[in-house]
Amino acid sequence: MSLFSPLFTSLGSLLTHLADGLDVAFGASATAAAIVVFTCVVRLALHPLARSAARGERKRAELAPRLAELRRKHGKDPERLKQEAAAMYRKAGSSPLAGCLPMLAQLPVFYVMYHLFSTGDGAGNLLEHTLLGAPLGDRWTDALAHGGLVGGRGLVYLGLFALVGAVATWTYLRGRKTVAAPAATGAADGPVPGMAAMAKVMPLLSFGTLVTAAVLPLAAALYLVTSTTWTAVERALLQPLRTSQEQTGSLVDRQAEGRAEEQTEGRAEEQTEGRVEAHAAGRSNGQAKGQAQGRARSQARSRARSQAKGRAQGQAKGRAKGRAKSRTKGRTSAT
Template identity: 65%
Template sequence: MSVFAALGTLLSWFADCLAPLFGASATAAAIVLFTLCVRAALHPLARAAVRGEKARAALAPKVAELNRRHKRDPERLRHAMAELYEKESVSPVAGCLPTLVQLPVFFVMYHLFSTGSGAGDLLDHTLAGAPLGGRWGGDLAGPHGAVYLALFVLIAAVAGWTSVRARKAAAGRPAPAGVPAGAARLLPLMSFGTLVTAAVVPLAAGLYLATSTTWTAVERALLQRTGREERAKGGARSSG
């Protein structure tokens, strides 16, 4: 059995279980449930990513000093940054792991609903009347425009919240090595790339993206708040 057929079978099973609650939109609900299961399985990686971000934040003064010292020699700066991260056992790409691991899952979902390979009758299923294998045609006033509008509004709201939090977190920190300051200021806007992607992929894949990005935003906020509370408690014990 191919991976596409396996995913199609799994979604069909989820949809059959959810049909009494969601009726014709059971497959859409199954996609949401499947996405939540994937993200729950990746939660340990997300926790590791947040720990890595905290470690990199702690190195910010040293990074700023290296940027100042080697600002005219980008190659030397890259070597110095690599040595610093290695010495402190900090991975500069740890925060990307949850996203990288998800890419194969998203590709399978995209392929399943783009080609129908292994999908069975899933392409005939809908969300509020909009075919899960269909794409937005650029018309929000069309018969399925409300479905796509709701999807885009959700993704845009999550992207906006993520962008604001990223800007606040980056305030006062040096730009990553090798990244111009102007480009670094644009990094928080990358979260809106999901909105562009959702506009061109099948509705099923867009639903996966919306669910996953919402999970990511909430998960990171909770993990970061938990970290702040733990640091505050640690500081209180030290002062006591």
């Protein structure tokens, strides 16, 4: 590490001067406050790289459907696929690593800061200062040994863990939506092997900061928590740059299609219910008409039978009277 010793010494000196300037406001905790402020200043200086990475991610997302089409056409010819993909990226002014290189450029800075705050190398007595009575060089196990979980030092770590947990939960909820977005848009090139497992694991990685903060020195934990919080807020603010217009349009189209389908289903259900009701009403009317016609026919038959019976009875009576008169006349003549 002798090669980086001058750098660590310069950063340590800068941190000491910053702590001296914050001593009036924070007192014995000025060095801890200086770590937070110094981390925010460095992250602010790296913000242009973060914006560049977000734009690169957006460009890759916009080119993803075209890349999927090339894979379908030239999947059996890797050399042709490589040439066509290179031509596509060249025409779009992008590359397959768009969004990755700016993030990689930040890694050396993160390493230097982590080394500075975890070892105190070149920073003099940095780790001998305290935060609300908890030494910056101690770990959570040291706090538990001096006062227990709810002791003075333990409460400092509990507050730190509460902040980490809140940020991790927020990151977890946002991460689930981000990882699920490709599945929702219906990736044209089919599911990526292992994507389902990654979709379950990735959002949970944010809670790993809790474990890391518990095993690192308090100074390094402060840097980690500050940087993690900055990253979460920064990614949320840069999300519009990270989301492609095609994905946004697809989401709007899916929402419109969903509403249209719901309206169509509603109208179909109403029409179906109307037809069922009309059919039921028709059956009821038909049954009523049939019953009325049946009663009318029955009554007509009954009247016809009565009339026929009356006529038959009248004819029989007439014949009987005629025969009786004939007999009476015959007797009279004989006499």
